[in-house]
Amino acid sequence: MTRLLLIPVVALIAGCTSSQSIQSNEYGPGLSRIDAAVEYVGPGNIKLHEERYPRDVLLVFPAISGSIFGDAGSDVLFAEKIDESMRFSLALDEKVGEMESISMPLTDEWKYRGLRVTPENTLLARVGTFPYSIKTRQLIGAGGFIDPVSRNTLMLIYVDRACVISGKVALDSERFSHNIILPGKGFHWVQVKRDSHNSYSLEKHPDNKVHFSIHIQNLIAT
Numbered sequence: 001m002t003r004l005l006l007i008p009v010v011a012l013i014a015g016c017t018s019s020q021s022i023q024s025n026e027y028g029p030g031l032s033r034i035d036a037a038v039e040y041v042g043p044g045n046i047k048l049h050e051e052r053y054p055r056d057v058l059l060v061f062p063a064i065s066g067s068i069f070g071d072a073g074s075d076v077l078f079a080e081k082i083d084e085s086m087r088f089s090l091a092l093d094e095k096v097g098e099m100e101s102i103s104m105p106l107t108d109e110w111k112y113r114g115l116r117v118t119p120e121n122t123l124l125a126r127v128g129t130f131p132y133s134i135k136t137r138q139l140i141g142a143g144g145f146i147d148p149v150s151r152n153t154l155m156l157i158y159v160d161r162a163c164v165i166s167g168k169v170a171l172d173s174e175r176f177s178h179n180i181i182l183p184g185k186g187f188h189w190v191q192v193k194r195d196s197h198n199s200y201s202l203e204k205h206p207d208n209k210v211h212f213s214i215h216i217q218n219l220i221a222t
Helices: 009-015 096-102 108-113
Strands: 033-041 057-065 076-081 087-091 115-118 124-127 130-133 142-146 153-159 163-171 174-182 186-196 199-205 211-215
Touching: 033 142, 057 096, 076 087, 096 153, 096 186, 108 115, 108 163, 153 174, 174 186
Parallel strands: 033 211, 174 199
Antiparallel strands: 033 087, 057 076, 057 124, 057 130, 115 163, 124 153, 142 153, 142 211, 153 186, 163 174, 186 199
16 A cells, blocks of 8 residues: 655665564553564465565565655665564664654645544654565565454554544545544554455554565566
């Protein structure tokens, strides 16, 4: 749900490091850490056999400021090389200050499309998700978080205060209905539920059990 990220991947691959483990959550009720497994998936987020797909992968997490959908910017929060166990961790509470400096109120484009954030001056950003092959330095598929049980798509959202994100948005032939109630400052999961063939609803997701999916439909493994 985000467009291709144009960043200097070579520099990220050369300097990527793992996040430190920090458990404190003093900044608010948001998430402080993510520990996730990585899966290759096909249509419907159905898991595929991983042996035939790349394991030498760099996951890049940029910010999408002032919206939930839209283009990713050049501000990269994390660049994580997955290990042999196909897992990674992100210490989110290390990035609160940086994320807040990047975040901005909902842009006029998305207000015009039908979104609303209350209070209106809430700072908002979404964390983008891009998987790169370290060997080829190219995207290897569409990346994203999913719930490992329901297989629903999850978005990682940052806000600087308690807020409500509401409204209906049309993107091409799809419709997205938002009823997202966030309890305070920090990172939060938002779940995208399919209501019908081209209709979805977005709401806060209460769990922190997530996987990272690499969707390889119509792409060739490298």
